[in-house]
Amino acid sequence: AQTVTQSQPEMSVQEAETVTLSCTYDTSESDYYLFWYKQPPSRQMILVIRQEAYKQQNATENRFSVNFQKAAKSFSLKISDSQLGDAAMYFCAYVEGTYKYIFGTGTRLKVLA
């Protein structure tokens, strides 16, 4: 069965600094999608970035980028120039060919002023 693991329950970063959140997953599939979602206190899950497994190029969205290592089944999120508004829970998620996302347990990111 597919699993998604986020080993960092909580991380802290100084404002304007860079932080990396880790995610590993387990699958026997070769074609799938990976996501990072942000959940602020409002509870609404917001899509931050997505990566298609068959694309070797790492996805980038403004200050957010991923380091996708397919062989290692690793999918980390890098947040550059951290802002106070980045403080939230971050969830890594996986889906392959179906609709059923598998989520990690989340990492709480604190941004220090």
Next chain:
Amino acid sequence: GAGVSQSPSNKVTEKGKDVELRCDPISGHTALYWYRQRLGQGLEFLIYFQGNSAPDKSGLPSDRFSAERTGESVSTLTIQRTQQEDSAVYLCASSFYLDSEGGYTFGSGTRLTVV
């Protein structure tokens, strides 16, 4: 609507009572999903609707849980004889059919507290 709307935002209920949670998806999104998020944990899949097809109920934790959706409109998740372990945030999401790879659009959830 512009986004996925869920109601109520918060619900406190007594153990043993039934509750109904509502989700209004984005217009045009044929796929609708319910997830449960227990405190400090990730999201657990509950149920998936796609148009008029038979729903995937494989994530429902017990027969006390049921959900309905008529066509591509509103969905209700019903929990009968609530237990304290049902306390969680229940999140609804929607997407275009065959576009789950594009990412879901989530609502803000219903926080259910069973006392």
